[in-house]
Amino acid sequence: MTQSVQDRLEFAIALAAKAGALAASMRAGLGRPDAKSPIDFCTEADRAVERLVTEQIRTRFGDAVIGEEYGGAASDSVWVVDPIDGTNEYIHATRRWCVSIAYVRAGVTEVGVIYAASDDRLFSARRGEGAFLNGRRMAVSGLAHGSVPVIEAGWSDRVPIGDYAALLQRLEALGFEFRRHGSGALALAEVAAGLNDGYVELHMNAWDALAGLLLAHEAGGVVNDFLADDGLTKGNLVVACTPEIGDRLMEAARWRS
Ligand code: IPD
Ligand code: CA
Secondary structure, rough: OOOHHHHHHHHHHHHHHHHHHHHHOOOOOOOOOOEEOOOEEEEEEHHHHHHHHHHHHHHHHHOEEEEEEOOOOOOOEEEEEEEEEEEHHHHOOOOOOOOEEEEEOOOOOEEEEEEEEEOOOEEEOOOOOOEEEEEEEOOOOOOOOOOOOOEEEEOOOOOOHHHHHHHHHHHOOOEEEEOOOOOOOHHHHHHHHOOOEEEEEEEOOOHHHHHHHHHHHOOEEOOOOOOOHHHHHEEEEEEOOOOOHHHHHHHHOOOOO
């Protein structure tokens, strides 16, 4: 049994591709989703993909796994898995969903892989080694487009809608243009790829956030310390962006704390 971080990166890349293909293959015959809340759903594909990913990780490495649908406990060597991020998008058959897999050792995210099966985009990063999209190195936007920063501002009903409205007002006042596309993990990967200038959400769970935050950081972005204050088990604020707007976006996001 090998134990290196590099082995885990390579394994995660192959596993994310396999997991995304399974989710894509299940999309056509999807039954009725279970509602976890009025806007939060789980499908048979979410469960099947998480079972596949968890089983393969345990068989290969014997590591702990925390997943969105089946939970799991923290450990010094733990994988954090969102089988389908953007489940609502998946249900509605848009292209904005992905598989997100992170590996955390001794409280530090070492590996982050996100696979968007709909357009075959594989985002991968190992801490200290840069971030890649289908094998090509990525970089945050650097505001190279020369116009107003365009960011995504995510929301779930874990946060009062009034707080989200207040966040949007602050973003507008601070000169941001914003979107909400339904997959926080994919939005973070796209920060890394320079396709949007930043991402902010007042609360995300670790399975939605960790892989994407490592990607954004390794692509030269500024990110908040998500794992502080028990972020692994309780979730946390998420901020990731190109450095030119780091202070401004943190200011917009932190007015509550
Ligand atoms: C959600 C999505 C959404 C984000 C929420 C997440 P799910 O995950 O990432 O964009 O705003 O915080 O819970 O339910 O689609 O896996
Ligand atoms: Ca999710």
